[in-house]
Amino acid sequence: MDRHALQFYPLYLTRFAGGFGFVTLVTLLPEYITLYDPSGLVVGLFTTAFTLAQTLAVVPLAWAGDRYDKRYVLLGGLGIGIAVYLGFTFVASSAGFVLARAAQGITVTATSLMGLALVGELATKETRANHIGKANAARFAAGIAGSLGAGALYSAAGFGAVYAVVTGLLVVAGVGVVAFVAPDETRIEGFPFTDLALNRRLLTLSSFRAQYAVAVTLVRTWVPIYAGVTAASGGLGMVSIAVGTVVAAEKFTNMLCQPFTGRLSDRFGRALFVFVGGGLYGLVALAVPFTPTIAAWLSLPATLPVLGVTPSAFVPLVICNGLLGVADSIREPASMALFADEGTDDGGVASSFGIRELVWRPGSILAPLLGGVLMAQVGMASVFFVGGTVAFAGVATFLGVLSYSHGSGALTQW
Incomplete structure (x- = not known):
């Protein structure tokens, strides 16, 4: 393996x-x-x-990454993270925890933004979505390991042991970046956000992404709620281990598929994968409330090994959430690679990813409020119907803007 390829693994x-x-x-x-x-x-x-610290940190961190060495900004974010997670062991009040969470928002944004910017910059256009898919797969693997391992480690050894593991991972990652990632020599003068905000391709992507944020946040937030709350509240009343399995299914399929779907989008065009993935996500979201009906139609049992007595809709819901992961894996690496393409070509890959983050924020903040109102006033199923409908609206808008601004063949040419 050559030294250039080795640079991706610390990232x-x-x-x-x-x-x-x-x-x-x-x-x-x-x-x-x-x-x-x-x-x-x-x-x-x-x-x-x-969330607020994350949002406020995006622009200055993205600017610093484009203006200076992204590697140093990434190492700075890792350093803040080491201090923050060590600091969590000394938190002794709600106020201290709030401050620590704000600092955590900064380090999460710095490591994510700079890591993805370096991956996008180091990869060639022909391999970019594949490498981004691998980076995202690592994030989903962390989601599974963290969800399953953190609670068990806390129960066995307390907060200190948990944060020691997190700190150790950050230290190893930092050493790997220093040892294997070459200095970033790209320097962008001025304020790249100004030009990239008017980039026609990014505006086209944003027309989809702003709406899709609402769909994904609604569905991803309410799947575990639907699985776990009581039937009286419109849910299935599953035990916690069953809810955890449902949630893990989406992360697992997303993790497995992203490197593969990223490689396919490198070969066959990114816009088509954004369109197909978004549409499939909407379709599966509409199916989620029908999982009890599917279970009854298939005469599925209500008793399962390990889980014991659980609603018969458990298996259909696991499959649906797994399919949501597959759908998102089709869309995400292709979408991220398009942002990286524009940032690399026009100058400012970190700022391009920063715009991607900012476009997502309004929908991700407003969607939980909308979901709460729908759940209380209309019913649980309406959350998924609205989520699926918004996903369809997003892909329809994307197709319309894409065809109008870039020609009828843009869907397969991007």
């Missing part, structure tokens, strides 16, 4: 370490709520502080 590890740290805190959040017994407002701040 994949960086993606894994950052994702593991993020999922670990999500997994342990109920423990902190129990420990500090905060008010409802403070519980909201536990998540809002993280």
Whole structure:
């Protein structure tokens, strides 16, 4: 293996370490709520502080990555992460936890943004989606490992052991970046966001992505809610291990498929994969509320090994969520590679990924509020119907803008 190819592996590890740290805190959040017994407002701040810090960090970090050596910005993000996760072991109040979560938002954004920017810049156009798919697969592997491992490690050894593992991963990733990733010599003067914000291809992608953020956030957030809440609230009332299995199915199929679907989009065109993946996601989302009907039609059992008595809709729901992972794996590496293509060609790959992050934010923030209203006022099924419909609207808008702005053959030529 040549030295150029070796550069990708520390970046994949960086993606894994950052994702593991993020999922670990999500997994342990109920423990902190129990420990500090905060008010409802403070519980909201536990998540809002993280999201707000992420949003505020995108532009300055992306600018710094394009203006200076991305490797140094990435190492700075890893350094902040090491300090933050060590600091979590000393947190002793709700206020301290809110501040630590905000700092975590900065390190997660820095490692994700710079890691992806370096992967996109190091890869050739013909292999870019494949390498991005591998980086995303590492993130999904971290999601599975963090979800399953963090709780068990906490139960066995407490918070300190969990954060020692996260810190160790970040240290190893940093050493790998220093040892194998070459200095980034690209220097972009000025403020690349200004030009890229008017880039016709990025505007076309954003017409899809802004809507798709609502669809994915609704569906991804409400699948575990649908699985776990009681039948009286419109859910299936599954036990926690069953809910965890349902959630893991989407991450597992996404992890397995992304390197392969990324390679296919490198060969056959990226826009087509964005269109197909988005449409398939909407179709599967519409099927989620019908999983009990599917189970009844197939006469599936209500007792399973390990899980014991569980709703017969368990298996159809696992399959549906797995298919949602497959659908997203078709779309995501192709979409990310398109952003990387434009950033590399026009100058400012970090800023291009920054725009991608910012376009996603409004939908991801508003969708949970919309889902809560739909669940309370209309019913659980309506959340998935709206999510699927918005996904269809996104792909229809994408196709319309793509054809109008770039020609009728753009779907297969991009």
